[in-house]
Amino acid sequence: MKVKVQVDKDLCTACALCYDEVPEVYEDSGDGTAQVKAEVGGDGAIIEGELAQRVSEVTEECPSGALVTEVIEEWYIFLEGALKPLCLFYFNLSSGIETLTMPLKLPSL
Ligand code: SF4
Numbered sequence: 001m002k003v004k005v006q007v008d009k010d011l012c013t014a015c016a017l018c019y020d021e022v023p024e025v026y027e028d029s030g031d032g033t034a035q036v037k038a039e040v041g042g043d044g045a046i047i048e049g050e051l052a053q054r055v056s057e058v059t060e061e062c063p064s065g066a067l068v069t070e071v072i073e074e075w076y077i078f079l080e081g082a083l084k085p086l087c088l089f090y091f092n093l094s095s096g097i098e099t100l101t102m103p104l105k106l107p108s109l
Pocket residue numbers: 007011012013014015016017018019032033034061062063064065066067
């Protein structure tokens with residue numbers, strides 16, 4: 001299981017539950033509200049394995065709904081891995097075509 005984690009600071013009531021329960025991922029940002037630790041990647045970090053399970057559980061327990069935890073599907077990770085090189089190839093190809101056709105453009109009158 002893999003999850004993408006974020007904290008909505010506007011909703012957080014600084015109850016400390018998440019960083020007490022899962023200190024490997026969450027921490028006090030200084031004013032009591034939670035934030036995702038920079039060591040794990042900050043907001044939007046991907047957490048996996050047993051830690052992902054604990055993150056999902058504490059997300060359910062967050063009293064204000066400030067923990068935003070999105071399950072990342074394996075097929076999505078596979079697709080992203082497969083499409084990224086294709087997109088880069090297309091970008092490089094289209095940049096190359098533009099470079100090739102530039103000298104052929106006629107000057108405006
Ligand atoms: S459990 Fe929810 S309300 Fe409590 S500190 Fe964490 S994000 Fe904030």
